[in-house]
Amino acid sequence: MATESRVTEIPAIKILAVSGSMRTDSKGRYALEATLNAAQSHGAHTQMLDLCALDLPMFRPGSRSEDAGVHQVIEAVQWADAFILGTPDYHGSMSGAMKNFLDYHWREFAGKLFAYLCTSHEKGLTAMEQMRTTVRQCYGWSLPYGMSFDSGEAMNANGEIISEALTSRIHMTARDLVVYGSLLKQQFAHDLAAENKDTFAARYRK
Ligand SMILES: Cc1cc2nc3c(=O)[nH]c(=O)nc-3n(C[C@H](O)[C@H](O)[C@H](O)COP(=O)(O)O)c2cc1C
Numbered sequence: 001m002a003t004e005s006r007v008t009e010i011p012a013i014k015i016l017a018v019s020g021s022m023r024t025d026s027k028g029r030y031a032l033e034a035t036l037n038a039a040q041s042h043g044a045h046t047q048m049l050d051l052c053a054l055d056l057p058m059f060r061p062g063s064r065s066e067d068a069g070v071h072q073v074i075e076a077v078q079w080a081d082a083f084i085l086g087t088p089d090y091h092g093s094m095s096g097a098m099k100n101f102l103d104y105h106w107r108e109f110a111g112k113l114f115a116y117l118c119t120s121h122e123k124g125l126t127a128m129e130q131m132r133t134t135v136r137q138c139y140g141w142s143l144p145y146g147m148s149f150d151s152g153e154a155m156n157a158n159g160e161i162i163s164e165a166l167t168s169r170i171h172m173t174a175r176d177l178v179v180y181g182s183l184l185k186q187q188f189a190h191d192l193a194a195e196n197k198d199t200f201a202a203r204y205r206k
Contacts, residue, residue, distance in 0.1 A: 013182045014045045016080035020087035020098030021119070022052045027151035028086045028119040030159035031170065035084055035117070035147070038174030049076050051097045059103040070104070077105055082113045082181035084173070085135075089120030089127045089148075102134050109140035110204055111188035113181040115173050116146040124148035139200075141184055147173055 017032040029050060036046040054069035065071075085102075087094040114135045118124025128146040135142055147169045149155075154163035161167055191201035 012043050012045050013178055013185060014047070014079055014081045015039050015084065015177060015181070016047050016049055016076050016082075017084040017086060018049045018051065018098070018101060020051055020085065020095045020101065022095065022097050023088075024052060025159070026052065026088070026119075027155050027159060028088055028117060030155065031117055031119070031147065031149065031161065031166070032084055032086045034161060034167075035115075035170045035174050038171050039178055042175055042178040044174075044178050047076055047079065049073065049101075051101055056097070056100060056104075059100055073101065073104060077108050080112070081185045082115075082177050083109075083140075084115045084117060084177065085131050086117035086119075087127055087131065089118050089122065089124045092122075092126040094127050094130050098131065099134075102131070102138075106138050107204070109135060109138035111139070111141070111184060111201060113141045113143065113177060113184050115143045115177045117173075118146065118148040119151050120148050121150050121152075143173065143176055143180070145173075 015036065017036050019026060019029040019032050021028050033048065036048060039046055054072060056069050056073060057065060057067050085098065087098040116128040116131050118127045120127065124146070128148065132142045149163065149166045154161060154166045156162050188201050191199040192205060196202065
């Protein structure tokens with residue numbers, strides 16, 4: 001059976017992109033939008049969570065927030081089957097806004113697939129590695145590669161991608177996120193519903 005035809009048998013995957021830049025003209029957000037558009041062409045339903053627009057309060061353990069942004073984030077994360085986390089490279093690390101977003105979550109990430117994007121003048125490897133570590137700590141799965149680009153080289157002033165390498169990486173990521181994310185979603189749901197105790201999903205049964 002061809003891989004592409006197998007995906008069409010599974011309900012459409014829901015992908016949430018999270019933009020961790022606090023710049024209204026974030027180049028990372030433009031690339032995330034391009035990745036979501038590519039994922040839609042593979043049948044995904046998509047949503048963008050722009051942390052710049054939300055201005056999420058600093059996470060405080062144990063306190064219930066009435067902030068509308070917090071509720072929007074929680075709803076969006078619960079909706080999603082797979083994620084693309086996008087951050088600018090800040091001192092070789094993810095942005096504070098992205099880390100603060102991640103601190104709100106734990107069990108919700110289990111069994112779900114994550115892709116990574118970093119805007120960096122270097123390769124963004126350490127920033128993406130930190131996001132990958134956080135996701136692993138929450139028992140999420142990660143694609144084994146990331147997307148990184150220097151916006152001064154890969155985009156024009158309007159935020160349009162002019163790099164073939166970035167375009168190719170975006171299309172590969174979108175396709176892989178839909179295919180592998182759908183398979184993980186299906187298997188995790190199957191393992192949750194089964195009675196076998198000898199699976200990773202068993203610990204998430206209610
Ligand atoms: C506080 C701060 C620290 C930064 N540190 C780095 C860095 O270590 N390496 C790097 O390549 N770029 C660094 N940058 C540049 C940003 O990563 C770069 O401007 C990025 O493209 C912005 O992405 P955005 O357009 O999505 O906001 C830093 C920028 C700021 C504001």
